[in-house]
Every structure is written in structure tokens, then in C-alpha cells.
Amino acid sequence: MGLGAYVAVSAALFALGLVAILARRNVIYILMGIEMILNAANINFVAFNRFGTMQLDGQMFAIFTIILAAAEAAVALAIVLNVFNLFDSVKPSEADLLRE
């Protein structure tokens, strides 16, 4: 298995995440999509590190990304709770105050 396999998995994961973000009507799914995209990026980091000439830079970035994802999930869930309190809904199409 070469680099291509890893990249393919990563690309698939990315595409799934993107679809979840763009097409889903529930904000929880959108969050899950974001997590998938972040993980796709993680796979790329680790794979390119493995097949490249770097030392442990990719892994380091991956760990950072995981921490970032955890933090982002905490913040995002808090936002979701507030959005729900405000709009009585978790549908992103109804929270359109950004237009103002």
C-alpha cells in the first residue's frame, strides 16, 4: 500500500464530510461533517509524514488538530445549545441572522 491509498481514504472521508456539511438539515450532522474533514486532514498529515522526508512534524500537527477538534466541538456544542434556545430549532437554514 502506497501513499495513494491513504490519500484516497482521506479524499473519501473529506467528500463525505463535505456532503454532510452542505446537505444535512441538522446542525449536529454538520458538526460531525466538520470532524470528518478534520480527520481527513489528519490522515493526510500522518501519511505524507510517513512517506516524506520529514521527522515527526506531521504527527505533531495531527495531535494538534485532534486537540483543536475537541476544543472546537466543545465550543460548537455550546453555540448549538444557544442557537436552539434562541430559535427553538437546530436547523441552520432557520438561523439566518448573519444576513442582518
Next chain:
Amino acid sequence: MSLAFDPAVDFALLLAVLAIPLAGYTLQIFLRRKLPHGDKLLTAGMFVVMCLTVYFGAKGLHAAYSGERFFHHSSEAGLEFGWLYTAGTVPDSMNIVMGVLYDPLGAAMLAVVGIVSFCVHLFSIGYMHGDKRYPIFFANISLFTFAMLGLVLADNLLVLFIFWELMGAMSYLLIGHFSHDPSQPFFHRWATWASKKAFLTTRIGDVCLFIGIFMLWDHFHTLRFTELWEHARLAVVENGGAFPAWMTWAGLFVFGGTVGKSAQFPLHIWLPDAMAGPTPVSAMIHAATMVAAGVFLLGRMYPLLSPEVLSVVTMVGATTALFAATMGLVVYDLKAVLAYSTISQLGFMVAGVGLGGVVAGMFHMTTHAFFKACLFLSAGSVIHGCHHVQDMRVMGGLRKKMPITFACMLICTLAIAGVPFFAGFFSKDRIIQAAFLRVLDSRHFDGWSLYALIALSVAAALTAFYMFRLIFLTFYGEYRGNLEHHRFSESLARTGYEGPDPHEHAEPVVAIADHGHGHGEHGAHGHHEDAHHGHHAQPQVAHAAAPAHVAHAVHAHAEHGAHDAHGHEPHESPRVITIALAILALLGVFGGHFWLFEPHKVLHAHPWFEQLVTPASMYGEEVAHWMAPEPTGHELEHHEHLLHQSHNLALIVSSAVALLGIGLAFLFYIVRPDVPGRIVAALGQVYTVVRRKYYIDEFIDATVLRANWALTRLLKWLDENVVDGLVKLVARLNKLGGSFAAWFDKTFVDGAVNAVALASQVFGAAFRLVQTGRIQQYAAFAMGGALLTAAWLILA
């Protein structure tokens, strides 16, 4: 407290003497609404100050009688500070080091100021009661005292000058006390005018003094008195025993300060008008402060005055003494008589200094402070008792109605007249002795000394005459305040007080009728409101407790006309007033010599003042010896002979002229009251000239003021045409430039701004279309963009 000198304690106490009036002023100004008894508080503070100053005077006397050197500077207690550097003793030609000087002359003056100021405070509680600006009055009079105390304690000329100016400012405020009372149009205008006159007239002298200070600084680089005396001595010794020419000029300029402050000819014109202020203020200005400051300055600066300057001093002093006395003969206002007597007595002091009798001059300043304060306060008591009448023509017979006031005033009149055994006798006798010393000694004889001797003797006789004229007119005969107007005129004709109608002429400079005459007119009608009925029947203390009627009497008297034509009997003043009078009258008797306690010494021993203050104790042995070398051998004998001779002659002359003056006054105003009228008729024009104060006010009006007006008009013209023209030209140019800038601004700058705004508007409208607020749409846009970018990258 012991009488031995302790620098640390004594200088702290001296600072307390300064601090108490200042603190009183500050408290009274800032907290007068929260302090209902501020007046009593300030008077109590002044009592402490009086005790302290008397203690310091006693300390000086103790040292003098026990033969110790008594001359202290606050550097002994580490108290001194620099003008530019905090470390007081930095040797630098720009640094003026200041401290407190505590010497015999200062100790004597301090006690005088303390006593008089306390009496004035006490008196004011009774006299000013109910005045609209009563708390402010007390505050100001405290600061006035502070200024004089500071001036006495100053150890250098600059500090002295600072307090000197503070005193000028305070006298301005106090003379103009009634100028803030618009309910009294007459007082209002006159007080405003008089305060300005006093301030501006003394200013001329102050500028002279300041120039003198500059000259001394320029040559000596110090202003401390002790150093100035020493430098003067060295400068003269270096110059071969003669004073350098510049010192004569500097001395004349310094003397100019005295001429202004001590009301010497020709700058005396402010003092008679200073009586526009309340009577206690007059007592303060005429006795212990203000005019005394000028004489005090002469005492401090005496070693720096060259013989030429002293000749001028003698001339000015003797002239002032004589010609003010003649003016005192013809005025009818009670306070005006006292004002002219002050000018005359100041002339005595100044002439005494000029004749070489610096101790005699200072001595007369001390005794004069006591009896003149008493005379003014007694006059205030009479005015108070007569319900604010000041014209002697409507007084008379007050002896029985105001016995205490009469007794005090009589004592002090005897003192000022120079009757033996009263305070004024001892000091005036010394001044005349100084004149005799100069005249009899062939080495010092000059024309001015002879002139001074004659002028002073005549002035002494005139003083006795007009002071007893005042006593006889005010306290003897019948009370004339109750008479109807026509009867009043008759009684005047009968007693011979006929002169030109005082209402004929307006006051020079501004058109205000002479204050005293205005009073006479109103006084003739007897002007008292109904609220006053019955008050004088009550005990004296009750009088002080009835504020409204006094206030009304102060402010409303000119408004009362003939409709209220029932005169009230004069009455004795409240006790606070009579106590103040009694203290000062006591000093009018014993202020010159404690003769009751040492009767065997009266004729031959030195009075207390001469024990305390001698040239050696004032200026130090060295300077004193330089000024007047000790005679030796044959000269000593000659000198003692001269002393003896002049002493006897002065004794005879001064007693004789005093008794002559009193006798003449008795003859003219008691025995033959028709004589003065005839004399006036015989004198004719001469009388008018004196009555109109020698036209000096008119002269100054015509010369100085006219010239000033002309200069002002010229400057106004220059200002309007030249300066304003330039300003207008600049303004017009500016306007032109401004209109161009405005056009440019509107067209180009605003155009650019508007264009930017329009562009934003257009772009905004376009972008609004994609701004839906749906995040998923935004994500889709982002994705699309990313794909397009990727596609472009791949295809390119």
C-alpha cells in the same frame, strides 16, 4: 515662660504670632457660614497674639535693662529659606535668603501692633455689629494685622516689600468696605473712589521703593538688613568717607516708598479720604499699620541714607507736619481732624529721622500708635453714639452723655498735644530735641534744621490747638444735634463757625460732595428710624445685642430726610467699645514713660523705648559707631553740654507750645466763641485755600490726571487706528484665504469623499444579493470557489 532668650521656642512662638491672624483669615473666609462666632474667635486669636507680642516686647525690655545684646535672627533656630534654592545658605548671587529678624525695634513695634490690633478687633465687635459684610470685615482686618506683623518681622527688604504690598491691598479692601453696599449710594461711591485713590497714590511710592530695592540689589547683591548696613558702611569707607552718588539716589527712592505709605507731602492726599472706610479701619491704618510701615522702613534703612537724603527727609517731614496741621484747623469732620493730625504727626516722625533722631522718630511712631488708635476709636464711639453723625458742628455737650469716651479721648488728646507726663510728650520732646541738637551744634547746623525746628514747634502748637478745638466742639457746650435746620444755622453763626458753604464745591477728580459735609446736612435733621426709640434707655449691653438698628443706622442714614426730624439723644457705647478705649487710653498715659512706677526718673532717665532701642541695639555697635562716632576728650564735654542744653530747650519749647495751643483753643471755643468767625472773615481767601486743602487735589487733578487722560486718549487713538487697522487687515486676508479654502474643500475634497461613498453604495447593493445568512450556502460558495481555483490550477 522665662524672659531669657531661647531660639527654638521663641522663633516658634514668633511664627505662631504670624500664623494666628493668617489662620483666622483663612478660617473666616472659607468657613464663615459654618462659624457663627467667627468674630469672637478671631478676637480671641488676636488676644493670644497680643499676649505673645507683649511678652516679646517684655523680653526685649528685660534684655535691654540687664544690658544684654538683643538681636536675633531665625538662622539661630535653623529657620531660613532661599528664594531659589531650598538650602537656605547656598552662596549664590541670585539666591535671596529669608528669615525672621527679632530685634529691639521689631520687638517694640510687634507689641504695638498686637495691642492696637486686639483693641480694634474688640471695638469692631461693637461698632460693626449688623454690618452686611461683617465676617469679611473681620477676616480682612486680621490679614491686615498679619501683613504688618510680617513686615515687622521681615529680615530683608524683599520680604518687607511683599508684606508692604499685601498691606496696600488690604487697605484697599478695607477702605472700600462699604463699596459693596449698594443700598447706600453715597457711601458706595465715595468708598469706591477713596479706596482706589489710596491704592493708586501709595502705588507711586511703592514703585519708587521697588526701584530703590533694585538699586541696592544691583550694588550689594543682598537685601538682608544686617548685611545692607554693613555694606553701606564699607561702601562709604571705601569711598573715602562720603556716600557714593548712587546711594543718594537709592536712598531717595527708598524714601519715596515712605512718602507714599506714610502719607508725606505731596502724596498725603490719600489719607484724609481713607476715612471712607469704617472707623476701626481708620484706627488701624492711622495707628499701627500702613502709615507706621513707612516710618518703620525709614528706621530699618537709616544707615543707608546719605546726609543729602536726610536733608530731603527733614524738609519733607517738617513741611508735612506744618501744613497738615493748618488743614486740621479748618475741617469740621471729626475723623478728618484726626486724619490731618495723623499726617502732621507722621511729618514729625519723618523729620525726626531726618534730623538724625532715628530713635526719637521710632519712639514717636510707637506712642502715636497708642493714642491715635485711641483717638480714632473714641471718635468711632462718638459717631456710634451720635448715630453716625461725623460733623462736629452738630455735636457738642457730649461730655456728660458719653463720660467714658470723653475721658479716654481727653487723655489721648493731652497725649497728642504733648502735655507733659502723657505719652506723646516724651516722644515729641525727643524730636524737638533732635532739631535743637542740629541747630545748636555749629558743625551740623544747616538751614533745613532751623526750618524744621521752627516748623515743628509751630506744628506742635497747632496740634494742641486743633485737637482741643475738637474736644471743645464735641464734648463741651450744648448738644446741637437736636436743633432744627434754621436754628442750627443760627447757632453756628452765634458760635462763629462760619465759612464758605462746604456744598459749593464738588470733590476733585470725581464729583462727590465732601463726606463730612454731607453728613452735616443729614445730621442736622436727626435721622433715625423708629426702631431705635427707647434703646438708649436700656443698659449698654442690651444695645450691643440689638443688631438691626445699628445696621440700619450705618446703611440708611443718608436716605433719611426731614420727615424724620426728631433727633435722638447720644448715648454711651457698649462695653466692648469702652474696654478697647480704656486699654489704649491707659497706654496713652503710660506708653511713653512708666512715670507712675518710677517717678524719680521722669526728667532724667531714658523712657523705656530709649532703653530698648538705641542705634547700637538696632544696627550693631560697629555701624552705630560709624554713623555717630563717640566723642572724646574736649568734644565729649562739648557734646554733653549740647545734650543738656538741647534737652532743656526742648522741654521748655514743647511744653510751652502745647500749653499755648490749648490755651488758645480754650479762649476761642469756650471763652470767646465769636473770635474764630472774625478771624476767618479777616483771612478771607487764605482761609478758602486752606479749607480746600491747598488745592493739591485740584493740582494733581490738573497735572497728573489730565496728562494721564491725554496719554490715554492718544493710546486709544493709536489703538483704534493703527493697531486695530493692522488687526483688521490680517483678518481680511485671513477671510480671503478662508473663502478659497472653503471652495476647494467643497468642490474637491467633498467630491472625492462623495465618490467613495457612492462606490460603496453600489458595491453594497450588489453584494447584498449573495448575503443570505445561511451558513450552508456560504459553505457551498466557498466550496465552489475552491473547485474553480483547483480547476484553473489544473488546467493551466
